[in-house]
Amino acid sequence: MNGKQRIAAQSREWLTTAFFELLKSRPYGEITVKDISEQAQLSRRTFYRSFKDKEDLLDDYGNRMIHDYLARLTDLSKANMDFEQVLTTFFSFWYEQRNEIRLLIKQNLFMVLLAKLSPQATKLYDVFQAPWHIEGTKREISYVMSFSFGGFWNILNMWLIEENPDSPKEVAHTLLIALKKMNYEE
Template identity: 55%
Template sequence: MNGQGRLAQQSKEWLMAALFDLLAEQPYETVTVKQIAEKAQLSRRTFYRAFRDKDDLLDYYDREVGRRYLAALQEIAPQRMVFKDVLTYFFEFWWQERKQLRLLIKQGLFGRMLARITPMASEIYRVFPAPWHIEGSPTETDYIMSFATGGFWNVLNRWLVKEHPESPTEMAALLMAGLKRLGETED
């Protein structure tokens, strides 16, 4: 990336940080592009070079965090992981984003983020074939992965909205214990 590209990327990061600072102070609906640019100490022209509007900036965050999650998953060795490791890894990644996610949850924007990221889940499962994924027809796999993805996001939503959320390790242990009990209740 050349100098101009790095500067453009840095401007996007500053604008995103400014948006989240403003979300901590006021409702998303009242945040303006002018406020975002001023908070980032950039011109509105710089904002509009990078984004159409504040929704586009929020979409950028969603895409970037989804991309970073996918990239992080690709760096681990799935054949050596058990499901508890996956849970711990999931919670540890999103723990790093807890400040932003908590703001999105409180502002009612978390569902919007999920709508953007959830389609990426299919890509994650294609790129990251892991031993805990089921083997079955494409339809069966699609539904099970959708079920799991929805469960993960709902847990994430409930966890991070708490004033004092459990640690990622505690969350993985809680889920493992609960899932184990569910598996023991067979007809």
């Protein structure tokens, strides 16, 4: 990354941090590009070099989180971890983002991210093997991933709204027990 790219990335980070800082005290609908720029101590022109609008900033945040999570999963697939470790890694990753996620949940923005990121769920399918994976058509795999992605997203939505959420390990363990009970033969 050259110097110009590094400065642009730093500006995006500052603008995103400013956005989340503003979400702590103001409704999303009342936050303007001017507010975000001023909070970040950057010009509006700098904002518009990075993002089209505040929705684009939110999309960028969501895309970066999915990218970072995919990178974490890629590391996992190399380590040959068991399913409980995969679950713990999933919940640990999002737990690390809990302050931002809690703000998004409170502002009814978390489910907006789900709708935008859900189509990317099929990318996760190829990153690691999970017990619910099937060998099927793209459409069948899309059904499986939509089902699991929605379930995990709903758990995050319920879990991370708490001021003091359970540990990622506790959530993963509870889910694993339930999944094992559902594993029955017809």
